[in-house]
Amino acid sequence: MPFDDTAALIVIDVQQGFDDPVWGARNTPDAESNIARLTTAWADAARPIVLVRHDSASPGSPLAAGSAGNALKDVVAGVPHDLLVTKQVNSAFYGEPDLHGWLEARGIRQLVICGIQTNMCVETTARMAGNLGYDVTVPLDATHTFDLDAPGGLHLTADELARATAVNLAGGGFAEVTTTDDVLRP
Template identity: 45%
Template sequence: MASALILIDIQAGFDAPVWGARNNPGAEANAARLLAAWREMSAPICHIRHISTEPGSPLGPGPGTAFKPEVAPVEGEAIFEKSVNSAFIGTELEDHLTHSSLGDVVICGLTTPHCVSTTTRMAANLGFDVRLAHDACAAFSTNADTGWADGLAPLDPQTIHDTAISHLHGEFCRAMTTDALLIEGP
């Protein structure tokens, strides 16, 4: 059985300037390459949409929750909506994967240290074999509204991304490039 591709929160709201500087401007293009390969192989696909409950969030109900066009779902692809970091909390994702006899997942999306990391950790803890397309993910430097913790210096988005990936790789997933995943296939 093929692995399920899980695309996390690749939404218009992440184009808002409030998020700060971003790494990996090619993340969406890499996610679109994975999505095209999964569709070509008729492999399972799960789209995750974050709908924030925070007042004024760019991901709150409205245009910010729209999937970016390059990874927009087509008819028949599963969509799960969440309001927390993990795609498994408050959704039917685990049941969907389990009832479809899917034990392997490939994860990509936004943002690396938040919803991608949390979902990757939880997927591994639930017993799924996880591959993470690290170059189909991206991180932001800071949220301008909250600033930095007292006594800590800001980190650039690439450092944040790389640190999050290094914490996940080996224990919770195999972090791989999109090219390597395309060679392995679904």
Template identity: 45%
Template sequence: MNFDARTALIPIDVQCGFDFPPWLARNNPAMETNGLRLLDAWRRAGLPLIHVRHDSVMAGSSLAPGHPGNAHRPGFAPLEGEALVTKSVNAAFIGTDLDLRLRRLGVDTVVLFGISTDMCVSTTARVAANLGYRTVVVGDACACFDLPDADGRVIPADQIQRAHLATLRAEFAQVVDTDEAIAALMTRAA
């Protein structure tokens, strides 16, 4: 694996709103640490970076503009000059200019991480792959939440994470960890 100027990092929905109801218990407490490591390495490498923020249109959503939860988590807000795409659905490509931005940059590979693995990260990865991008998901820089099933039982977030990363790996994306992604950047610099 090698990342070059045609590779864009896309942090997805790393927002404070997931700390508010109705979100249940979250897995992967290392998500923020790993995501910040990726952002730092990416910025130092000078490769394309496009942030994605969910601006919910659902009444009462903790991710709605104007709600404190709409803000990026500490350290994840775009720096001056970094692009931000806002969306109101799961896939960052739907109803946005993300695809156009990537194509104008000459990007052919996208590296995704964020919240939540099974929702917006997975949906964006699937659409990216369908649009022809080489898609990489940094699994240990993603997180998801416990989820009730149709019988009222709760499926633990770790099980949901494993299943969704396995599904992505099977058909839509290469799934790596933060160390592997950073090593791919270091290979570029060598």
């Protein structure tokens, strides 16, 4: 896919706490290896990389600030990056430091967004980026999520939630949804 030299890779919430069994069944077993492929390609091309970490304020959360689960997974912990954004909500645009301001100051208009959870922080960040006028690409196989229950007996599997995210993002005009191979294809 055609990305300019300033296209930023935004890697969302790839944290140890998401390995906690409390989350339940997940999808995309190759998500972390695809994230590693993306970060390697971005680092090799000297394109900007932004890491995002969720610092949960919820007591007992596997992602609680200062807990072992808050730490980034090994696959991204050593990645050279240009910015680390910490947040307590779904969108990386509501974190510290100001992601939108940082991107604008550098003239960055293209974003590739990957990470955890597909239908939560990845989707919310991609929607907001689309609303802010960025050209957004989401390689869905470089994200993963978990089965989810809702009131009234509703249940969706992680794969169903990922498909819904793809439809929401692409169908809503927020982002192009693709694969890691397509993003990395010369």
